[in-house]
Amino acid sequence: MKLTRMITIGIAAIGLSFAANAADLRVGLQSEPSSIDPHYHNLGPNNGFATHIFGALVGSDENQQHYPDLAVSWKPVDDTTWEFKLRQGVKWHDGSPFSADDVLFTVERAQNVPNSPSSFVTYLKGKTFSKIDDHTVHIKTEKPYPLMPNDMTTVKIISAKAGKGASTEDYNSGKAAIGTGPYKFVEWVPGDRIVLERNDDYFGAKAAFDKVTFKPIKSGPARISALLAGDVDFIDNVPPLDVARLKKDNSVQLSGGPSNRVIYLHMDQFREDSPHIKAKDGGAIKNPLMDVRVRKAISMSINRDAIVDRVMEGVAVKAGQLLPAGFHGVSDKMKPEAYDPKMAKKLMAEAGYPDGFKMVVHGPNDRYINDAKIAEALAQMLNRVGIDASVETMTKAVYFKRASRGGPDKSPEFSFMVLGWGAGSGEASSPLKALLHTYDKSKGLGAANRGRHTDAEVDTLIQKALATVDSDARGKLLAAATEKAVGENYGVIPLHYQVNTWAAKAGYKYLPRTDERTIVMGLSAN
Amino acid sequence: MTAFILRRSLQSIIVLLVMSLIVFVGVNLVGDPVDMLINPEADQFEIDRVIRELGLDRPVAEQYWYFMINAFQGDLGRSFVFGEPALKLIIQRMPATMELALFSLFIAISFGIPLGVYAGLKPTSKISRTIMASSILGFSMPTFWVGIILIMFFSVNLGWLPSTGRGDVATYFGITSSIFTLDGLSHLFLPAFNLALFKLSSVIRLARAGTREVILQDYIKFARAKGLGEGRIIRVHLLKNIMIPIVTVIGLEFGSLIAFSTVTETVFAWPGMGKLIIDAIYNLDRPIVVAYLMIIVLIFVTLNLIVDIMYSFLDPRVRIKGVS
Numbered sequence: 001m002k003l004t005r006m007i008t009i010g011i012a013a014i015g016l017s018f019a020a021n022a023a024d025l026r027v028g029l030q031s032e033p034s035s036i037d038p039h040y041h042n043l044g045p046n047n048g049f050a051t052h053i054f055g056a057l058v059g060s061d062e063n064q065q066h067y068p069d070l071a072v073s074w075k076p077v078d079d080t081t082w083e084f085k086l087r088q089g090v091k092w093h094d095g096s097p098f099s100a101d102d103v104l105f106t107v108e109r110a111q112n113v114p115n116s117p118s119s120f121v122t123y124l125k126g127k128t129f130s131k132i133d134d135h136t137v138h139i140k141t142e143k144p145y146p147l148m149p150n151d152m153t154t155v156k157i158i159s160a161k162a163g164k165g166a167s168t169e170d171y172n173s174g175k176a177a178i179g180t181g182p183y184k185f186v187e188w189v190p191g192d193r194i195v196l197e198r199n200d201d202y203f204g205a206k207a208a209f210d211k212v213t214f215k216p217i218k219s220g221p222a223r224i225s226a227l228l229a230g231d232v233d234f235i236d237n238v239p240p241l242d243v244a245r246l247k248k249d250n251s252v253q254l255s256g257g258p259s260n261r262v263i264y265l266h267m268d269q270f271r272e273d274s275p276h277i278k279a280k281d282g283g284a285i286k287n288p289l290m291d292v293r294v295r296k297a298i299s300m301s302i303n304r305d306a307i308v309d310r311v312m313e314g315v316a317v318k319a320g321q322l323l324p325a326g327f328h329g330v331s332d333k334m335k336p337e338a339y340d341p342k343m344a345k346k347l348m349a350e351a352g353y354p355d356g357f358k359m360v361v362h363g364p365n366d367r368y369i370n371d372a373k374i375a376e377a378l379a380q381m382l383n384r385v386g387i388d389a390s391v392e393t394m395t396k397a398v399y400f401k402r403a404s405r406g407g408p409d410k411s412p413e414f415s416f417m418v419l420g421w422g423a424g425s426g427e428a429s430s431p432l433k434a435l436l437h438t439y440d441k442s443k444g445l446g447a448a449n450r451g452r453h454t455d456a457e458v459d460t461l462i463q464k465a466l467a468t469v470d471s472d473a474r475g476k477l478l479a480a481a482t483e484k485a486v487g488e489n490y491g492v493i494p495l496h497y498q499v500n501t502w503a504a505k506a507g508y509k510y511l512p513r514t515d516e517r518t519i520v521m522g523l524s525a526n
Numbered sequence: 527m528t529a530f531i532l533r534r535s536l537q538s539i540i541v542l543l544v545m546s547l548i549v550f551v552g553v554n555l556v557g558d559p560v561d562m563l564i565n566p567e568a569d570q571f572e573i574d575r576v577i578r579e580l581g582l583d584r585p586v587a588e589q590y591w592y593f594m595i596n597a598f599q600g601d602l603g604r605s606f607v608f609g610e611p612a613l614k615l616i617i618q619r620m621p622a623t624m625e626l627a628l629f630s631l632f633i634a635i636s637f638g639i640p641l642g643v644y645a646g647l648k649p650t651s652k653i654s655r656t657i658m659a660s661s662i663l664g665f666s667m668p669t670f671w672v673g674i675i676l677i678m679f680f681s682v683n684l685g686w687l688p689s690t691g692r693g694d695v696a697t698y699f700g701i702t703s704s705i706f707t708l709d710g711l712s713h714l715f716l717p718a719f720n721l722a723l724f725k726l727s728s729v730i731r732l733a734r735a736g737t738r739e740v741i742l743q744d745y746i747k748f749a750r751a752k753g754l755g756e757g758r759i760i761r762v763h764l765l766k767n768i769m770i771p772i773v774t775v776i777g778l779e780f781g782s783l784i785a786f787s788t789v790t791e792t793v794f795a796w797p798g799m800g801k802l803i804i805d806a807i808y809n810l811d812r813p814i815v816v817a818y819l820m821i822i823v824l825i826f827v828t829l830n831l832i833v834d835i836m837y838s839f840l841d842p843r844v845r846i847k848g849v850s
Contacts, residue, residue, distance in 0.1 A: 041563075042565045043565055114609075115604060115609035117564065118565045118572070118576060119572065168609055169610065190608075190797070191622075192622075192691060192692055215795060221674055222792075225678060225681060225690075226689045226690040229677070229690075231690050232690070395557075396561075396562070397556065397557035397561075397562055397808065397810045398556060400561035401558035401561055404561065424566075434567065445569070447568065
């Protein structure tokens with residue numbers, strides 16, 4: 001054993017001489033992007049990563065507020081046309097100039113990437129792009145469309161010259177990975193590392209690091225130990241259990257803040273006979289969740305403070321609506337429901353269920369932070385007001401299929417379920433149109449409405465908001481829709497907003513992002 | 527020998543076919559990959575488009591039929607997540623896993639056999655008892671936990687070895703591997719030791735049991751009576767005779783080192799096949815799961831064949847049928 005030790009010491013001594021340059025950064029990522037192609041896979045890890053290399057017309061800052069990126073200004077010129085003025089003098093990583101042709105090329109390609117498992121068509125369809133001059137683009141829609149700037153934050157602009165005929169493989173190899181962002185692509189070894197270097201010609205604030213290496217480290221404890229061992233300088237998704245311990249560690253700087261993701265409950269409101277609800281004696285029962293008083297009683301029986309303090313280790317913020325304060329279209333009247341089991345019991349009795357009923361709480365166990373524990377805590381709280389709740393959690397791969405399409409005729413299977421929603425557009429319209437608008441395939445609305453809540457007034461408000469270009473007026477409509485759908489109807493029950501935590505080595509601080517993305521431009525020396 | 531190899535190859539093909547059917551049907555029964563792949567904000571049209579594009583709207587039998595047609599042309603399907611051929615992705619990551627498995631096999635043999643033989647020769651000494659007690663620990667401690675402890679101790683507390691990832695690689699003799707650089711070796715040591723621990727323990731126990739048995743044999747006594755040195759007795763008469771069970775176990779276990787490196791690869795973020803398959807299982811990336819399992823079956827079948835052939839070299843009494 002003496003020999004092994006000597007060998008280890010020897011190896012370690014040599015290892016130390018490889019100490020990294022101070023201007024280099026190594027990042028431990030929980031989720032590796034599945035491609036460098038910015039249009040291949042429309043999903044969080046890819047979209048966040050692409051921001052380093054590629055720009056969009058409109059930027060989205062840490063609070064999902066818009067700022068000029070490749071477009072310097074944008075405004076509606078008539079009811080159905082938006083004008084985007086492009087930035088002058090921008091150079092691609094290969095030195096060629098950026099112009100309106102690149103934007104038009106991007107729009108064409110982003111909708112036609114072969115094998116794309118999730119495309120950008122959602123943000124581009126129904127929009128006609130036209131070049132007015134080299135630095136002006138008009139976007140026409142059939143109806144007034146207020147979310148144009150939001151949509152333009154999602155699609156990364158690629159170079160027409162480098163992207164002509166390029167496949168996803170060409171981006172992954174770096175051949176076509178030519179952007180305008182603050183970092184240039186160097187190499188990607190899948191599963192091992194992605195390397196970027198500073199782009200000295202970037203038009204905005206220069207990148208802080210000469211070289212950035214992203215290392216995918218999926219396991220939470222392994223990511224933390226890599227940071228503590230000094231193998232990486234910065235990690236994302238710190239598990240809540242470790243937050244308290246790391247706070248005391250002077251070699252580590254934590255940063256976190258509420259995200260745009262609300263954890264909420266969907267309740268079956270479309271079946272008289274709900275599959276996972278029974279009378280206490282096991283017999284059939286009319287679905288009590290159809291009664292708004294029962295939904296309100298459930299909301300009152302939930303001790304949100306206890307969930308935040310005990311289940312989430314304090315790393316969450318209790319929720320009263322679908323997005324935290326500060327986002328566009330949230331209501332300033334709505335507060336988190338107060339814990340009131342007595343009133344809950346009274347409401348249950350009024351609704352005709354003085355003795356409660358039997359119900360299964362379904363939830364994932366590997367999708368949201370502490371999701372299975374949340375479901376268990378909920379069941380205990382429901383038991384206290386007489387609802388005989390049992391818990392069934394499962395892996396996300398199985399859960400989401402059953403929650404969305406597991407029942408007969410591809411209807412949602414579960415009666416009562418724990419879910420989460422991140423508002424990608426940073427506006428209340430995102431959860432409202434997906435979760436609370438009536439499920440309507442022809443309009444593409446209510447796509448994630450797994451409780452099939454429906455209310456004509458809410459639908460009208462949402463549709464009106466989606467066609468109101470004036471920002472203030474739209475915000476008011478969205479707030480009104482939320483007040484009606486969540487506050488009065490209890491169409492869904494919000495529990496808490498997730499808080500995401502990043503950790504950097506001492507001396508660096510990360511500006512926490514509400515969109516949960518890990519973007520090194522937000523990391524600075526303090 | 528040729529007939530033997532031919533017959534075994536034929537059997538292997540049947541095993542592969544049966545496996546492909548079981549695996550394909552199995553993975554298609556679980557969940558829906560669309561929900562793992564798609565942006566939650568996608569509307570109903572986009573969800574339907576992806577289901578069609580991935581061919582998930584077709585019956586499983588039809589999907590299997592197309593899979594088999596393509597498989598015979600060497601195409602095991604495209605990864606849902608990466609959009610690249612599954613086989614390419616697996617082969618891309620194979621060297622990292624192979625190097626990890628081979629290096630841990632090297633650790634298991636080079637420490638396991640001497641320690642085991644020593645424990646067998648001096649069964650009552652304190653050192654032997656310590657070796658045997660430690661080998662029980664090696665068997666019973668979960669790999670995941672040991673991995674984290676190794677990282678905490680050697681990387682976080684002592685700062686001797688890196689905790690994560692693969693180091694620099696270099697190419698010699700047409701092989702690109704991280705064992706040729708010091709940085710690479712320092713990255714390799716902890717995960718390889720973590721993976722080797724279980725094998726190390728079994729090699730120690732096998733070597734000890736073999737030694738205890740062989741040392742009492744008449745030919746050892748005769749060699750001693752003849753006045754041969756202890757070193758020569760161990761090298762020539764003992765080691766050769768305890769090797770058969772060890773080779774069998776090592777051969778078969780090498781397959782499991784490759785197949786079950788998943789845990790170690792996850793803890794140490796080692797960019798090998800194991801990490802790929804774990805991610806693929808979580809994301810329901812069915813083509814990768816199927817292709818990976820087919821490759822693992824192929825590896826096991828080949829290793830079995832090699833072990834059988836090696837027997838005949840190690841023990842002249844073993845004759846392979848078909849050899850005249």
